[in-house]
Amino acid sequence: MLANEYAPDDMRFTQTPFGRRRELTERIAKSIFFLMAVAMIIPLVAIVGYLVLRAWPSLSLEFVLDVPRKGMTQGGIWPAFVGTVYLVVISLAVSAPIGVMAAVYLNEYAKDNWLNRTINLAVINLAGVPSIVHALFGLGAFVYAARFGYSILSASLTLAIMTLPVIIASTREALASVPMSFREACWNVGATRWQTIRAIVLPNSISGILTGVILQVSRAAGETAPIMFTGAVFFKAIERGNLFAYSLNEQCMALSMHLYTLTTQVPNVEDSIPYATAVVLLGSVLVVNATAIAFRVWLRARKKW
Amino acid sequence: MRLSYGSREVLHGISFDVYENEIFAVIGPAQSGKTSLLRCINRTIDSVANAKVSGTIRVDGQNVRKIGHSFFRRLAGKRPPRFSDVFELRRAVGMVAPLPVGLPLSIYDNVAFAPRASGLTRRADLDTIVEECLRQAALWDEVKDRLHSLGTKLSGGQQQRLTIARALSHRPEVLCLDEFSIAIDPVTTMRIEDVLKELRSEITILLVTNLTQQARRLADRTMFLWNGDIVELDSNEVIFSDNPKDRRTYEYVNGIFG
Secondary structure (H helix, E strand, C coil), X not given: CHHHHHCCHHHCCCCCHHHHHHHHXXXXXXXXXXXXXXXXXXXXXXXXXXXXXXXXXXXXXXHHHCCEECCCCEECCHHHHHHHHHHHHHHHHHHHHHHHHHHHHHHHHCCCCHHHHHHHHHHHHHHCCCHHHHHHHHHHHHHHHCCCCCCHHHHHHHHHHHHHHHHHHHHHHHHHCCCHHHHHHHHHCCCCHHHHHHHHHHHHHHHHHHHHHHHHHHHHHHCCHHHHCCCECCCCCCCCCCCCCCCXXXXXXXXXXXXXXXXXXXXXXXXXXXXXXXXXXXXXXXXXXXXXXXXXXXXXXXXXX | CEEEECCEEEECCCCCCCCCCCEEEEECCCCCCHHHHHHHHCCHXXXXXXXXXXXXXXXXXXXXXXXXXXXXXXXXXXXXXXXXXXXXXXXXXXXXXXXXXXXXXXXXXXXXXXXXXXXXCCXXXXXXXXXXXXXXXXXXXXXXXXXXXEHHHCCHHHHHHHHHHHHHHCCCCEEEEECCXXXXXXXXXXXXXXXXXXXXXXXXXXXXXXXXXXXXXXXXXXXXXXXXXXXXXXXXXXXXXXXXXXXXXXXXXXXXXX
């Protein structure tokens, strides 16, 4: 400002009408974008707040550890909780290694030919298939054709098929974020593709790969349709607090399914129980995601370039 | 040999020899195919999807374009040729890229990467190689106390010398330098040039450079490449004299055009 006053008249900083309009547009644009960003928080806070409020009377550790009682109208959700853990862990144990290895092939080895273009197309399309279709596929393929029956195995494999394309996509993205120049530097000194991947590419993309995989936990835990057709049941009597209650060829309960049956099929359920179930489902997913984020931050801090 | 990317031909049937233990400089303006030429020699051109090479490129008598995979040769019971696979070729042909690339590993591991990749594991041997290569790249004195800090945290010029050390670490017989000095200060450049002159007794050096004066200082022979054609290839006395065979050479070297 000071300098302005000493400037000759014709060089003094004055705002033209065009400049004023530009500044106004800039402000409006910025505030609209800001409002939209803030609006993102509102539904999240509202959902979590409402759920916790309604669930409050039932929420306790006891609720998680106890089995449902009196025709599911009282008691806890232990069988469903353990069932969900089983389904998620087994499905990711199947889809993560396959997905990561497939992505490594597609990103590091594959040349641009019709076969790899077909694989790419398949992956993209598979990611867009609705979960109910996956459910029907799982029913036909695992329950009947492979004779796994209605079981945890069938349900987990169905979930694995469902999460696979997304894991491939996120892993490829993580691999692609490692600069090409690193790979070329390795090839120049006579390293093979695998030596390059092992020494440079994987160590520097592992945080992104793991984040992609862990984010699929929430999807696998939340889906109802694929497991409803293939292995989840209305009720299953297991011991309270027993973590190893199910075996692979058994059917199981699951949180998402349990929530669905409580709200639609069971009369006279204690009011807060469905909400508490939802809070446990949401809470466990949030805990897993938060761990993933913390892990990523930790790995990022050690990033090497 | 010829090279095209898709339908665009970048090297129009050029042919030349590089002799053992000489420094051979390639000069020429941008887009004249200098870097592509080097990539053909060590076969990293393979990773460019639409690149098509034709003709023969011989390194130590073997056509590098015919190098297959040693695994299949062994299956077929064939005697291993000079280079049994491209990885062996690339170990024999050191390559220094124009932009410094410190691998996200420690300085020590950066240099020890290539020896390890070819199966060397003895700590003492690795130590010797790392020290020798870093000395040759004029980097040893600056990093000897922090060999285990990250190579990517070095300054640009240091990383470039690290790249040179890495290229020397697999004991190449031919060393290809692609604009190695663009990220380095003049003093260090001179130090490395001295090293290159010493290395000439052991290895053959292919020097691609935009600095015509560098080619003049270092090379025995110089090739002037322009738009994918050889304009002139001769000993330095001729290229940098007042009357080379081609007028364009004189003009380029003396900064009249290009």
